[in-house]
Amino acid sequence: MMEKFRKKIVISTIISGIINLAAVGLCIFDHLIISEKISFQPVNEMLLSFQTGLVLGIGMVALMYTIKNRKALRDPKELQILYNKEHDERQQLIIQKAGMPMMAYTSGAMVIAGVIAGYYNTIVFYTLIAAAMAQLLVGLSLKLYYSRTI
Amino acid sequence: MKVKTCIKELRKQHKLSQEELALAVGTTRQTITSIEVEKYTASLVLAYKIAHYFNLSIEEVFDFTDIES
Numbered sequence: 324m325m326e327k328f329r330k331k332i333v334i335s336t337i338i339s340g341i342i343n344l345a346a347v348g349l350c351i352f353d354h355l356i357i358s359e360k361i362s363f364q365p366v367n368e369m370l371l372s373f374q375t376g377l378v379l380g381i382g383m384v385a386l387m388y389t390i391k392n393r394k395a396l397r398d399p400k401e402l403q404i405l406y407n408k409e410h411d412e413r414q415q416l417i418i419q420k421a422g423m424p425m426m427a428y429t430s431g432a433m434v435i436a437g438v439i440a441g442y443y444n445t446i447v448f449y450t451l452i453a454a455a456m457a458q459l460l461v462g463l464s465l466k467l468y469y470s471r472t473i
Numbered sequence: 474m475k476v477k478t479c480i481k482e483l484r485k486q487h488k489l490s491q492e493e494l495a496l497a498v499g500t501t502r503q504t505i506t507s508i509e510v511e512k513y514t515a516s517l518v519l520a521y522k523i524a525h526y527f528n529l530s531i532e533e534v535f536d537f538t539d540i541e542s
Contacts, residue, residue, distance in 0.1 A: 403496060412516050413504040470503075473513050 328406050329396070336392040339385040346382025350375055370441040370448060377434065417473055421465035430455040430462070475511045477536040483527050498522040 353375050395401040408414065418424065437451030484494055491505045500519060507513035508523075515523065515535075524534045 400496070404501075407495065407499050408501055410499070411501045411504055412519060413507060413513050414501065473507060 325402065325406065328409075329402065332392050332395060332402070332405070336389055336396065339388040339392065342385035343382055343389060346378050346385065349378045350382075353378070367441065367445065369445075370438070373441075373452070374438060377438070413473060417466060417469045420469045420473075421462055423462055423466060426458055426462040430459045433458070474514065474540060476514045476539070477511060478508060478534055479536075480505070480523060480534060481509045483529075483534065487527070494523070494526070497526055 353371060391405075395405045433451050433455035437448050437455065440451060441448030480494075484491070491509075492502045495502045495505045498519065499522065504513065504515075504519075508515050517531075520531050520535055524531045527534065
C-alpha cells in the first residue's frame with residue numbers, strides 16, 4: 324500500500340516539476356515575447372498582468388508541492404504522515420462538507436474561460452474572474468469553518 | 474451525537490503524544506484532538522484501530538452510555 328502511494332508521490336513530483344518549468348517558461352514568453360516583440364494588436368495590460376500573476380501563482384503552488392513531496396520521499400516517517408493526511412476520514416468529511424473538489428474545479432474552469440473571454444470582451448473577463456474568486460472564497464471559508472467545528 | 478472517550482487518559486498512561494498515536498493508527502494529530510474533545514466521532518474502523526492499539530475493546534475506549542439511554 325505504501326509502495327503504491329510512493330509511486331503516486333513520485334508521479335506527482337514529476338508533474339509539479341513540469342508545471343514549474345512551464346510556469347517559468349510562460350512568464351518569460353508572456354513578458355519578453357508577446358508583450359514587446361510579436362504582438363500585432365494592442366495587448367490588454369490588465370489581462371496580461373492577470374495571466375502572469377495566475378501562472379506565477381500556479382508555479383508557486385507547484386513548487387510548494389515539489390518541495391513537500393521530495394521531503395516525504397526522503398523520509399519514510401514524513402511519507403507516512405502525508406499518507407495519513409491524504410486518507411484521514413475527518414479531513415475527507417471536511418472537504419466533502421465544504422463542497423470542495425467540485426467548487427475548485429468549476430472555479431478553475433471559470434478562470435480559464437475568463438482568460439480566454441478576456442481577449443474578446445473585458446467585462447466578461449472581470450465577471451468570470453470575480454465569480455470564480457467569490458466561489459473559491461466561499462469554499463475556503465466553509466473549509467476553515469468546518470475545520471474548526473468538526 | 475457526542476461519544477465520550479478516554480483516549481487522553483490512555484495516552485498519558487502509555488506516555489504517548491497525539492502525533493505518535495495518530496501515526497500508529499493511520500490518522501492525523503488534528504483528528505485525535507477532535508476525538509478527544511468530543512467534536513468528532515470516530516468511524517468504526519478508526520475506533521477499532523485505536524482500541525486495538527491499546528489492547529482494549531471499543532467499549533472500553535469509547536463510552537456509549539449516552540446512545541444507549
